[in-house]
Amino acid sequence: MLIREVCSFLFRIYISFYIVHWPNGGSLVVSGEKINYNLVHSWADKLGMELFHLGDFITRRKEVQESFKQAQVVTRSGAKIVENMANEIKIMMDSKISAVRRIMDTAENTALTYQMEKPDQLFSYYNSKEMIEPGEPIPTKPPRDLEDAGAEKIFVTPKTIVLTPKEEFFNTPVNMSVSSVHVPTNVYDRALDTIKAIEWSENLDQIFRDNYKNDPTLSWQFFGSSTGFMRQFPASKWKMEPVDLYDCRLRPWYMEAATSPKDVIILLDSSGSMMGQRLDIAKHVVNTILDTLGTNDFVNIFTFSDKVKPVVGCFEDTLVQANLGNIRELKEGIETVKTVSIANFTAALTKAFEVLEQFRTEQHGAQCNQAIMIVSDGAPFSYEEIFELYNWQNLPYKPVRVFTYLIGKEVADVKDIKWMACANQGYYVHLADTAEVREMVLNYIPVMARPLVLGRHDHPVIWTQVYADVEDTEMSDYLWQNEQNNDQKENILEYRKVSFRMLDPDEVRRREYRRMRKAWDQPTDTDIYKFMTTISMPVYDRRENANVTELVLINEALWEMQTRETRVANLLGVAGTDVPIRDIKRLLSPFLLGVNGYAFVVTNNGYILFHPDFRPIFQGYILKPAYNSVDMIEVELLDDDRPPRDFNPVLLTIRDSIINQSTGSKWMLVKNHFDEMKRVARVKRQYYWTAIKNTPFTLVITYPELYGVNRLQIRTEDEIHRISIKGSNTLSFFTGKRWKIHPKWLFCKHSNMTFQSPEEELLWFLGKMSQPGWKWPSSRSALPPEHTAAMFSNTSAGRIPPFDNYYCDRQLMQSLVFDARVTEWFSKNTSFNSKDDKGNEFKQRFGINVAFLATHSGLTRWQEFHSNMAEEQGAGDKFSETNNKAIDEVWYKRAVDQHFVREESFVYSVPFDAGETSPDPIVTASHAIFHSEGGKSAPAAVVGFQFQYSALHKLFRNITGNACAVDDKSCYVLDNNGFIIVSLNRHETGRFFGEINGAIMHRLVEENVYKRVIVYDYQAICFVPDGDMNCSPNILSKLLAPASENSTLNILI
Structure with a gap:
């Protein structure tokens, strides 16, 4: 044939x-x-x-x-390379931790000394949404709405600010002298508590500036207040399009710093009385609670009427990690809840306590805090006997906190459901409409934070997993719907133009190819999103006692305002700074790993912080629903014949070692795909890993064993100096315009200067190296001030030398100049x-x-x-x-x-x-x-x-x-x-031959001209066939889902 x-x-x-x-x-x-x-x-x-x-x-x-x-x-020493790289990252991370710690300390001291009883509601500040630049029209006070019967809203003329783009802030126009404040859409910035915190937090500007002076590589610094606003340095305007959904209190860096890891069971009342608006409010409450959870938390939702059932069938009698994928499954499950029968609180509470007790005794889950969230329109009894059986066995210790959310405008009795919360170290909330849900739900956070706040001195350092800066994953549904609408419009317009060719095979193929190219996953080095991790710390109210004014029920008949002194355990907010993923990658010296070698970082949960095969975007600009929950075993694909999700025990053992931050090495046979997943290499790779100290991260490096064990090295340690001694100029090797350097590698970098191109920056540094007095910086990152103070405390002058505003990779520069010369x-x-x-x-x-x-x-x-x-x-x-x-x-x-x-x-x-x-x-x-x-x-x-x-x-x-x-x-x-x-x-030309003649390609495989290699793409977005779709507002959940099973690719080699 x-x-x-x-x-x-x-x-x-x-x-x-x-x-x-x-x-x-x-x-x-x-x-x-x-x-x-x-x-x-x-x-x-x-x-x-x-x-x-x-x-x-x-x-x-x-x-x-x-x-x-x-x-x-x-010979390439993998163990030494990974150790040096991890140490470089540690130095940078220590500097960021030091900066956050100073923000936290300044915030606590400032709040403690702030004495003004009544804040100035006309206080003027830089509002990120309202501040204006020179030349922009100054807004005037809007006319009062005739239907607004409330008090007249306070209007303050926005402040004027000068903004300049800076490369280290992703070319965002910023002002390096002041900070600006973002206030969520649902928060009134002139409320007394809010404007008071905005006013005293303005004193943080000085520490922001000092931090940046000490470490010019710092990215955004911020303080997120428990009242809802976020103060950010440097000041910048907030992007409002298409809609501002941002609330710092719902971001992972805030939530994880404000509360310890927790196991949460949500009990959603699905009895007949919870129909209509009450069910809508209840769903909103549950969704908001889910938004406050992170990957260190574990959660499940049970509905209860006459029976207790999980909202996701396969989550029976268990808790699941609160990653984006599981949270999405739970949210979709909530949408299917129907109301029926009467509420069986006894069965619901028993189920919740038993699941939590099982996880507690078996040491599964978060192994820290536990909580039950009850969402209902009322409870007929207090069910005290259940709490005595499961939660009061070792008083005063109560292992589970209970939070209750009473739903509905007209409720018969609040006494029992409120008692459940108060008797179990929780919090009670009454919700009458959806507008107040977010603010009321967030009240549980200060309660969960109280043990840490009362400790005063323990400020845990929190590291988030990778995320896209200010983006909200809820926008994926919105963007996908817009994409579908635009595609439909284009198809209709194209049909009107060339209807006679729409079914032509070549035209169908061209449309399909354009669709596939558009759908190809984008890597993290795209400029569409700014991927980062964040370091954060909780900020406590250091006051011992304070006067509290509250409503007190007198004789079960009359509410009266009373003031009393009580011990304070308030969370003021969270301090933090961003660490862009690109800044971490710059420390990795990829040239030491060679061609087809790479490095990646794994979190304590086994998720990748970054990886060459991390593909968080599809359709060119839409974040995947579970983009930041990619496990390392889903990107390091072993070359074996196992079916999907049946991971090799060798790989699982390596994963455990990496998660536990051990140091080790191992070789594995793997499949590496490349060129838009159209090609694959079957490679024996060597892996080395070690912990990045003072972080929950582990660094892993790998390179092919066939040609990665050796590398090229120049024979002289200082090629540049040798050339200068001979009277030559290194700039002479970089003349003309027919040369480029790798744009993503860190050859030399100046913190206070900007250049039009990497080549221009390189030439500037080569010129400096040829001048007297040149010195190679000792570290890529600034050392924390407390470290440098200790290092130079014994010197005669005792002065701390200023941080070099530049860094050069000495080994890479020497090798580059050698290559340029020869x-x-x-x-x-x-x-x-x-x-x-x-x-x-x-x-x-x-x-x-x-x-x-x-x-x-x-x-x-x-x-x-x-x-x-x-x-x-x-x-x-x-x-x-x-x-x-x-x-x-x-x-x-x-x-x-x-x-x-x-x-x-x-x-x-x-x-x-x-x-x-x-x-x-x-x-x-x-x-x-x-x-x-x-x-x-x-x-x-x-x-x-x-x-x-x-x-x-x-x-x-x-x-x-x-x-x-x-x-x-x-x-x-x-x-x-x-x-x-x-x-x-x-x-x-360029097409896969199997598309042209599948029968002959199949024969070529049988004759061993080619080999079929099956690759499972665990990051793929799977499209449900048209017959399974319906017209749902949440169309993304019907069309798209992470590849929970697999997306299979057949690649030939």
């Missing part, structure tokens, strides 16, 4: 026919026509040799290999004169655009060629815009992998959409340069070139002649993953 021949240089040529059979000899008979096997062999040889000689000449690969002979090959010649265009017949022939025949070189230190050089077939000027600029990441480029990774298949080979690729988007796409070829020494070798660089597809197509046709030009024959050149490099039908 098939004649096949493997080309010497990665190409595989396959000739398929409509009527074919395997011959017994060396030829194939097709419809009476014999095609000789040797002919196909000669095609492969000729095409391969033509392309190899082209690449060999254009890239000057042998000269490049000679250039790196001055370097040495050394490859300086490459960027100089090869001049083809009349005697260079071979060069001119290649130019004319292949339309070569660019020849390039990328080194292991992140340097990329290129040279441009302009011929009749490649008339585009600035071909090098186009190349460098999208191919400047050196070892992180796909063509670099594939070339290094291919080196161990056939050392002399080039790897070729075309864009996957080449046949649909471009009449003459670009072909990219690359080849790995290895340097060997003493029986060891390491990848030093990759060379390559780009040329016009039309030239390759023409060469293929010339070689195959008329044999492939008849109707009953098709000829293809495929790459090592089954994607079409060349087809006589140009629309098929």
Whole structure:
């Protein structure tokens, strides 16, 4: 059925026919026509040799290999690398903790000394939503609403502020002199308690400025008040579009600092009296409670009428971790609750206490606080006997707090349901409408915080998992609905224009490809969202006693206002600072890990803080419903034959060691997908891990065992100094514009200066290094002031030296300068004169655009060629815009992998959409340069070139002649993953061959030309078939869900 021949240089040529059979000899008979096997062999040889000689000449690969002979090959020490990286991160984190601790201490002292009894309700402050910039119109007092019968609202003219964009704050316009205040939409900023806290907290501006002076790498600093506002430094305007849902008290950094980890069971009354508005309010209450929980909490919801049932069927008799995925399941379960029968409180309370007791005795769950939340329209009795049995066995210790939420405007009796809360160290709330739900529900937080507040001195340091700055996950539903509406609109408009082509196979394929490209998951280095972790600490009211005025029921008939002195245990709020994920990545020195090596961080819950395969976004801009609950075992995919979710015990053992912050190492066979999950490598990888001290995080590094155990190193420790002594200037190796450095790597960074490009910043530092007095900074991050004070307390002057406002990675810079010196010649265009017949022939025949070189230190050089077939000027600029990441480029990774298949080979690729988007796409070829020494070798660089597809197509046709030009024959050149490099039908170029002819591809797998590799994508968003959808307002829950089972990808290698 098939004649096949493997080309010497990665190409595989396959000739398929409509009527074919395997011959017994060396030829194939097709419809009476014999095609000789040797002919196909000669095609492969000729095409391969033509392309190899082209690449060999254009890239000057042998000269490049000679250039790196001055370097040495050394063994990579994974244990030492991970230890040094973890220590660098620790130093940075210690500095951030120190800054937060100073904010906390200043806030507590300021609140303690603030004596004003009645605050100034006309106090003017920088409101993030209202402050204006110079030139903007000044708002005037709005007219009073005639229907507003309440007191006249206070109006204060917004303050004017000057804002300037700063790169370290994601280019947000900021003012570095003052802080600004964000007030949630549902909070009145002129309420006495709120404006009082806003007024005294303005004194935090000085400590904000001092912190930033001590550590210019600090990101946002803030104080979130228990009254609802958040003071943020530096001052900036708040983004209001499409809607402001932000409330700092519902953010993970606030919730986890304000309360200890907890087990929570919510009992939702689903009896017949809870119908209509009462059920709506109750659902809102439960949803708000769920919003206050984090990944260190465990939760479940039971509805109770005559029977007690979990809202999610598979959550019976248990508690689940309160991650985004489980919270979403619980919220969807709440929407299905129906009211019926009468409420059986006895069964509900018994179920809740028994589940909590089981988790407490077996030491599961949070192993800290426990609480029962009762949401009901009233209780007929106090059920004291149940509390005596389960909660009062060891008085005064009560293991479970009880919080009660009474629902409804008209309730018969509040006494019993209020008593349940007060008798069990809880809190009682009466809710009459949905507008007051959020504020009233949040009252449980200060109660849960009381044990810590009463301790006064214990301020736990909280670290959040990764999250998208100010975004609310509820927006995913809104954005998805908008996306569906826009797609429907586009489809209708397109149908009106080209209805006659809508069902054309090529048009259907183009629409499907556009949809798939749009749906491809985005990595965390996208600029759409700002991903970060946050360090926070609780801020306590340090007053011992205070006067409290409250309503007291006299003789069960009359309410009277009374003032009494009581012990204070108030939570003032939470102090914190953000740590952008990009700042942590900059400390990792990825060049030490080499090509296809990477590092990632795992939290105490086993979730990744960041990872190269972390894909939190789909459809280009929508956060996935459970984007920050990706377990490390869902991204490190072992190469075994286990079904989905049946994880290998070896991997689980490594996960336990990482979570417990042990130090260790292990090798594993894994599957690494890349290039939009269209390619996969089966690799034996070495893993090393160690704890990042003073944090709940563990750092893991990994690299391929095949070519990652060795790395290149320069022979002199100070290449830059050696060059200067010889009278040379390092800047001379970076002349012209035909070079780039890896934009994501930290070569050198100045805290107080901005540059137009990484290359401009590098040149500035190279100039400084050549001047007298240059010194290499000792650390990438500023040391906390208390550490530096201790270090320099014994010096004669006793003064603390100022923090260097810059940092350079010394080892990386030395390696970069070495690479630049030995490859300086490459960027100089090869001049083809009349005697260079071979060069001119290649130019004319292949339309070569660019020849390039990328080194292991992140340097990329290129040279441009302009011929009749490649008339585009600035071909090098186009190349460098999208191919400047050196070892992180796909063509670099594939070339290094291919080196161990056939050392002399080039790897070729075309864009996957080449046949649909471009009449003459670009072909990219690359080849790995290895340097060997003493029986060891390491990848030093990759060379390559780009040329016009039309030239390759023409060469293929010339070689195959008329044999492939008849109707009953098709000829293809495929790459090592089954994607079409060349087809006589140009629309098929770049596509997977299995889409063109699945039967033949299946046969290729059977014949071991390719191997099928199954990859389970646990981060995928699964689309429910149309038949299972309904018109629900919460359409995202019907269409999308995390891949709780799996999303299977079949990739060929």
